Amino acid sequence: MVVENIRRAWLTNIVNTYVLVMLLPFYVVAKSYGLVGTMLYAALLVLLGSFVVFRLALRFTRRMLRDLTGISNFEGSIQVLFMVLYGDCAVRWTTIYVPILIFVSLTIDLLPISLLAKIFLVFLIFFVLIFVFTYKNMRRVVVNLDNLLMLVEKNES
């Protein structure tokens, strides 16, 4: 479970950063070209996007492998503990991130403002949400880490 949680933490960061950036133009495409445009963009994304993300994932995996193979004493490593905690709580927030994005964009679509303002508002809310979720994840990890360290101190004393 240790490696699985580290993998999840790593994957959540990559998926949040790159896949969401790839998905953002959907809103513009849907507004400008309708459902047919959305379908075409989805087809393009699935065909070409999968190759791009696979290549990106390979490059980042090499970095993850380098970092993890460098850890010889993984049992006492605070770096490993941090990644495990991050992997445990980060994904819980990320899973509800996409439905929130869908709900927000559909709600903004109902507002009586220009298309440009709608797109700007959607992008702004997306990035604010990314910031809020990242902060919440980090906060939770730090709180859990503090609790664990206090428990260790109590046991040692």
Place this chain on the structure above:
Amino acid sequence: MERVRPNFVLFLYSDCSAVVLLAEDLDRLEEILREKIEQEKDGGISFPKRVGVLVYILRKVRWFFEDMRTFIERKDIAHIIHGSSLGISILIATFAYSINMVLGLAFLLFSLIYHVVSYPESVVHLFNFYGYIILSFANRGSLVSIAEPERTMRILRSVEYVLSVFVFGLIIILVSPNVLALIFEIVSAITTSFAAVSYYYLSMAKSCWDNPLRKISEKDVFSWEFLVFLGLFAGSLANLYPLVPQGFASVFGWFIVFLSYLFLSAVMAVPSLQAAVYITTRWRGLAARKMFSELEKIL
């Protein structure tokens, strides 16, 4: 030159007379056999009986069904065969429903009950898919834990079963629209799109476990698993497209966004699966080495 001993000469004489006697017996036996063959029909040569065209066709059909039975009874594909039979049954029920509502519903009910009775594992497969894949994806954002290869195999079998049932729902677009066809079509399209993603992810996880030291590369994107995954995904989306009601295009658009997100994240997760399996193997190796060195110190 060495002299030949008299007792050896006697032995040679007696041996030659025995050979002469044996040759005479063989000649007599040959004559008897020739006489017997001449008495036989067709000079003793028997030809296989000529069969009629009907018998020949029936024999071929029987062999074909015996081959089919051997194929169906294979344990490794039993879940796919049972799943396909249920999918075909539901397809027939929807056809029947368009002709006669009661007949269609009765056949559907009979198929479902018969399937559950004849293949009780179907309930486990459905529970694994909806209860484990969908729920664990919602809760943990991950389809399977890399720490348990047995579970990966078990869930993969369930996904194959679900795919074999609902893949037939994608051709229901050809049936004249009715309530049953519409329900089966929508459920099939959504389930197939999720199952296609899960199938790719789990099959890649299995291949990673089979060889933890395998070097993953861009060639893995061109695998047949990816083609199946892509084909089913595209098929299910194409199936949903004509069903979108007027004014709900944006909702459907976002559904496509969500599925594309799922698709890309599954593709992106594959290299990390291989890396995680490699790291797990390496760390287990390090832990084992540490344990042995401590044991050596004690002993």
